[in-house]
Amino acid sequence: MKKFARTTAFVLAFAMFITGVPVSASAESSTVILGGQPFGVKFYNDGVMVIELEEFFNGSHYVCPAKEGGLQVDDVIKKVNGIEIKTNEDLQETATGCGGKGMSFIIERDGKELCKTVKPQANTVGTYLLGAWVRDSCAGIGTVTYYNPDNNYFAALGHGICDRDTGAMMPLGEAEIVGASISSVEKSSTGKAGSLNGYFTDKTLGTVTNNTINGIYGTIIDNSYLSGDRFEIAEFDEIQTGDAQIITTISGDRPESYDLKITSIRNDDPRNNENFVIKVTDKRLLDECGGIVQGMSGSPIVQNGKLIGAVTHVFLNNPEEGYGVAAQFMVCN
Structure with missing residues (x-):
């Protein structure tokens, strides 16, 4: 069995479970603007979570x-x-x-x-x-998957924001996403997931309204992101094994395209964020990151001119590989 880890690095404030289930979207009626930009999230719980009894x-x-x-x-x-x-x-x-x-x-x-x-x-x-340790908030860096200018919302991460100690989904009280810039990369290696390291900017991009197993969703405030080429969201059965591209940022705040392959299709379960397996093949991404690193969660994956999904996890025993969630399941009402 492959060991894996969620790819988003969150630094959790010291001292959970949100409704909102992703739904399928019709590719014919849904076109979006690709993300790939890093963002910072400031997340505050609805209540405080017990993370340890002592x-x-x-x-x-x-x-x-x-x-x-x-x-x-x-x-x-x-x-x-x-x-x-x-x-x-x-x-x-x-x-x-x-x-x-x-x-x-x-x-x-x-x-x-x-x-x-x-x-x-x-x-x-x-x-x-x-005799209880509790947690009320967290902050970290992730990647935007797409923006939808039709209803002014964004999708990101490809998995929910979970407590780093217990793995439980954190209950959303209020949260905002802000601009971020990547300043360095810690490479992944066998047995250890690397990370994108960066800092938050003062620019508020939007507010988070849903924290779900397949990603976080919210409303865009900064309309400068609502422009660019539009891509159809692929139906699940359009995802194929073979060549694809990941759009992600490993320096600064400008995303670039890198090559990868879809090596297998696992399932079409909308409540599962491990729908297919990816393998990084791009030499530059391998040289600079060792494959997939924490912070790439949500990086959009494109195949045959359509958005097919986003990065969710890295395999710890082989960081060149990881899981992707289908874009069709990253749509939230």
Whole structure:
């Protein structure tokens, strides 16, 4: 079995699960402008996600009030004692000020809302703790797949924004995408995915409205991106093994075209972002990146003059190869 990793590098703020299912689009009625540009995303959760439960010493023995109260990793804490929890600090202040009394938690788990009672305990210095590490936000660099000027939206990444520790889909509260520029590349090698390294610019490109398994979607604010040649979105059965091109940016902010091959077609499942296998054949991309690197997620793939999909994963045991998601499944209402 091939080992793989999502290709987008996200630096997650210290201290999830969004509705919106991709739908098929008719190639005859859908033409879009290719992306390939890097972007930065600033992502804030709807609530805070539990990423780890940890015991602490209360002076006599080790305890974990969060676990004892029924909380689990990947739970999203929405309210405590009727107060909305939006940040790590909100939760910390509520816990430390509870005086050791039981607290009513409203959480989301597997799409369902549950109520749990948690009683924080004091550590050896008298601070009341839950015994839970939580995360409220993340930021990182990815690649735009396409822009649709007809309804002013964009699609990007080819997979959802997930927590780096648990792999769970992060619940979208609010998010924006901003311009980014690639300053260097860490090459991929066998067993290790490299990365595109860069920085955010001050230019706001749009807002994110959906975080799904097949990508993120949102509204374009900067209309300068809504121009250029239009490409049809290919139907899944138009994807063929053989030559294709990836449009991506490995320096600055201007995308270029590189050669690759589609080596196999895996499935036509719209809820699966591993629809076909790609292999980088372009010498320059191999020399400079070692193949596919983190940050290329969402890079559009073109075959026979149509947009057929986007890069989603790199194979860790062979970074020249990876998975692609069909463009037909990267359309969100």
